[in-house]
Amino acid sequence: MEAVQNEKEGTKRGQISIHTENIFPIIKKFLYSDHEIFLRELVSNAVDATQKLKKLASYGEYNGELGDDLKVTVAFDKEAKTITISDRGIGMSADEIQKYINQIAFSGATEFIEKYKDKSGQVDEKAIIGHFGLGFYSAFMVAKEVEIISKSYRDEEPISRWVCDGSTEFEIGPAESRVSGGTERGTDVVLHIAEDSEEFLDEYRLRGILEKYGKFLPIPIEFDGKVVNNTTPIWTKAPSDLTDDDYKNFYRELYPMSEEPLFWIHLNVDYPFNLTGVLYFPKLKDGFQFKREKIQLYSRQVFITDEVKDVVPDFLMLLHGVIDSPDIPLNVSRSFLQTDSNVKKINSYITRKVADKLNDLFKADRAAYEAKFDDIGLFVKYGILSDDKFYEKAKDFVLLKNTEANGTPSRYFTLNEYREHVQANQTDKSETVVMLYATNAQQQHGYIESAHRRGYDVLLMDTQIDAHFINALEYKLEKTSFKRVDADTLDKLIDKGLNTESVLSEEDRTKLKDLFEQTLDNKSLAISIESMPADELPVTITMPEFIRRMKDMSALSGEQSFYGSLPVSYNVAVNANHPLTSKILSTTDAEAQKTLVKQVYDLALLSQNMLTGADLTAFVRRSVAQL
Numbered sequence: 001m002e003a004v005q006n007e008k009e010g011t012k013r014g015q016i017s018i019h020t021e022n023i024f025p026i027i028k029k030f031l032y033s034d035h036e037i038f039l040r041e042l043v044s045n046a047v048d049a050t051q052k053l054k055k056l057a058s059y060g061e062y063n064g065e066l067g068d069d070l071k072v073t074v075a076f077d078k079e080a081k082t083i084t085i086s087d088r089g090i091g092m093s094a095d096e097i098q099k100y101i102n103q104i105a106f107s108g109a110t111e112f113i114e115k116y117k118d119k120s121g122q123v124d125e126k127a128i129i130g131h132f133g134l135g136f137y138s139a140f141m142v143a144k145e146v147e148i149i150s151k152s153y154r155d156e157e158p159i160s161r162w163v164c165d166g167s168t169e170f171e172i173g174p175a176e177s178r179v180s181g182g183t184e185r186g187t188d189v190v191l192h193i194a195e196d197s198e199e200f201l202d203e204y205r206l207r208g209i210l211e212k213y214g215k216f217l218p219i220p221i222e223f224d225g226k227v228v229n230n231t232t233p234i235w236t237k238a239p240s241d242l243t244d245d246d247y248k249n250f251y252r253e254l255y256p257m258s259e260e261p262l263f264w265i266h267l268n269v270d271y272p273f274n275l276t277g278v279l280y281f282p283k284l285k286d287g288f289q290f291k292r293e294k295i296q297l298y299s300r301q302v303f304i305t306d307e308v309k310d311v312v313p314d315f316l317m318l319l320h321g322v323i324d325s326p327d328i329p330l331n332v333s334r335s336f337l338q339t340d341s342n343v344k345k346i347n348s349y350i351t352r353k354v355a356d357k358l359n360d361l362f363k364a365d366r367a368a369y370e371a372k373f374d375d376i377g378l379f380v381k382y383g384i385l386s387d388d389k390f391y392e393k394a395k396d397f398v399l400l401k402n403t404e405a406n407g408t409p410s411r412y413f414t415l416n417e418y419r420e421h422v423q424a425n426q427t428d429k430s431e432t433v434v435m436l437y438a439t440n441a442q443q444q445h446g447y448i449e450s451a452h453r454r455g456y457d458v459l460l461m462d463t464q465i466d467a468h469f470i471n472a473l474e475y476k477l478e479k480t481s482f483k484r485v486d487a488d489t490l491d492k493l494i495d496k497g498l499n500t501e502s503v504l505s506e507e508d509r510t511k512l513k514d515l516f517e518q519t520l521d522n523k524s525l526a527i528s529i530e531s532m533p534a535d536e537l538p539v540t541i542t543m544p545e546f547i548r549r550m551k552d553m554s555a556l557s558g559e560q561s562f563y564g565s566l567p568v569s570y571n572v573a574v575n576a577n578h579p580l581t582s583k584i585l586s587t588t589d590a591e592a593q594k595t596l597v598k599q600v601y602d603l604a605l606l607s608q609n610m611l612t613g614a615d616l617t618a619f620v621r622r623s624v625a626q627l
C-alpha cells in the first residue's frame, strides 16, 4: 500500500495496488465454477469478432470479401491434446492482442461499442456478447498453454502469434500462417489442454457443451463437419412473421418429448431493459407432476442457465421457453440476480405480460379459455397466491367450476359471476356468502346431493393447490367464506338463523346421545343431536373445516407442521327428526337398539367412503342377518 501523509496528523491516505501475479490464479480458479464454460466464452468471442466484422462492413469500413461462410469452427486433436476455436472475424493485430488480451478486464467489446456508438446511432449493442474482458482467461481453467494466431481484417497487418502458459509472461511475434495453413483474416485460439482437463478432448463432450451453450448462437458453429446451431431462433424474429406452427416447432426443438403447448407469449421489450423470449404454457399432467427448470435463460443468444429462479416469478416457473436479455450478464451469480434492479423489473414485466395474455384469451374466446382452464388454472391460482399485483388482474379471469347437479352440467364462473349466482340462497345470518365446495365429487357425492336438494350450489375444488387458493380468496374477498360440503350439517354450514323444530323432547335427546356414545364407544367422535329436515340422513359424519383445510394445506407444502400432525376429528350429527331416530328410541330390546345405532352410523360412514376392513365386513354380515 502506498501511503502519503495527510494534512491531519497521523492520518494517511493510500492506494491499494494489485499485482497480476497474485490475482491471476484467483481468476483462473474462481471465475467460473463450471470449467466447461471456457468453450462458451471462446466461442462467444469468435462470434463477437464475426459480428463486429459484419458491422464494419455495413458501416463501409471494411470493403473486403466477407466470404460466404462466416462461421466459427471448433476442432480438437486427441493426439496433440489441443482444442482449436477458429473464426473468420475481425482478427487482431499484434498491438490489439497486447491491448485486449494482455490487459485483463480491459474489454475490447466495451471499447468497440463506445467507438461506434455515435457512428450511425444504431450500434447493435445486443450483438456483442463480451462485456467484462475476463472471458478469454477462462481458457486457462482447462489449458496449460494458450496460443492465439490472428490476422486483422486490415490488409496491412501481418499475422501475429501470442503464446502464454498461464503465468503472467507471454510471447508475441509474427507468424507465417493461420492454423489452417492459409493467411486469411480471423483468429485461431489453440488450447493445449492440461492433464487434469483431458476429459474435454472428447467428441461427445465437446458437442454436448456446444449444443448446450451455443444451440442458438447467431453465427454458424461447425464441429466435426456439422453446424450445431440454429442461428435464427424464433425469439429473434417479429411475432408478425411467425405462424402457430413456427411456435410449435420451436417448442419441439426445445423439448423434443413434450406434448404440444397450450399457448405461448412472445416477449419483446427494449425499454427500460432489453428482453425477448417466448414463454409456453405447457399441458400439466395430474396436478403437480411438473418439472421446474424448463425455462432457459440466454444473453444475446448464448445460453446462460436454466436456473431462472430470480428472473422469473416463482409461480411462472412452471412455464417453458426461453428468455434472452443482454441486461443479464453472462457470469451471473445468484446473489447478483437477487439484487439486480433489472432482474426485478424483468420479473414484474413477465408477470404483467402473462396476466395480460390470459386476460386477452379470456376476453377473446371464453369457450376456448374454459376448455383450457383445467390446465391454466394451476398457474392462475398459484399466481394469485404469490403475487398481489397478479391477483389484481387475475381476479377477473380466474374461474370457479361447480359440480353438476341433477343433470345440469358443471359450469365455469368468474368470481363475480359466482357471487351473483349463489348470493340469494347462500348468505348466512351474518351477511357472509358461504361458498360450498367438494374436493372429490365421487367421495362426497352424498353431501353434494343433500346440498343440491336444498338448492345450494357446490364448487369443485379438486386440485392440490385449492386448499391454499380458497384460503387466499377468503382473505381477499369481502364477506365470503368457503366450506367443504361435509364440514358440518347444512344448517350449520349456512346458518340462516332459522331453526328446524325438533320432534324430540329434551329428555329423549339426552337419551339418544347417551345411547350413541355408549354403542359407538369412540372418544374421538363428538356426537350431537341436531334438528334437521326429516329427509336428510339419520346420521351425518362431518369433519370441521378449519383443521381439515390446514391439514390439506400442510400436505401440499410437504413439510411437517403443527396441523399436519393433528389427529382428524369427526363430528357425528344424529338427525332428531328422522323417522329412524324415533324408531331407535322406541325399540325396547337393548340388542336390537344397538344394532340399529351401529347400522345408521355405518351407513353414514359408508356414504363418506370411510367404512373399510373389519368394520365393513361386520356391517355386511349385520345387514344380511336382518334381511
Ligand SMILES: Nc1ncnc2c1ncn2[C@@H]1O[C@H](COP(=O)(O)OP(=O)(O)OP(=O)(O)O)[C@@H](O)[C@H]1O
Pocket: 041, 045, 046, 049, 087, 089, 090, 091, 092, 100, 101, 106, 107, 108, 109, 110, 129, 130, 131, 132, 133, 134, 135, 136, 137, 187, 330
Ligand atoms: N476471436 C477473437 N477475435 C477478435 N478479437 C478477440 C477474439 N477473442 C477475444 N478478442 C478480443 O479480446 C477482448 C477480451 O476478450 P475477453 O473474452 O477476455 O473479454 P470480453 O469478450 O470483452 O468480455 P467477457 O468477459 O464478457 O467475455 C475482446 O473484447 C476482443 O476485443
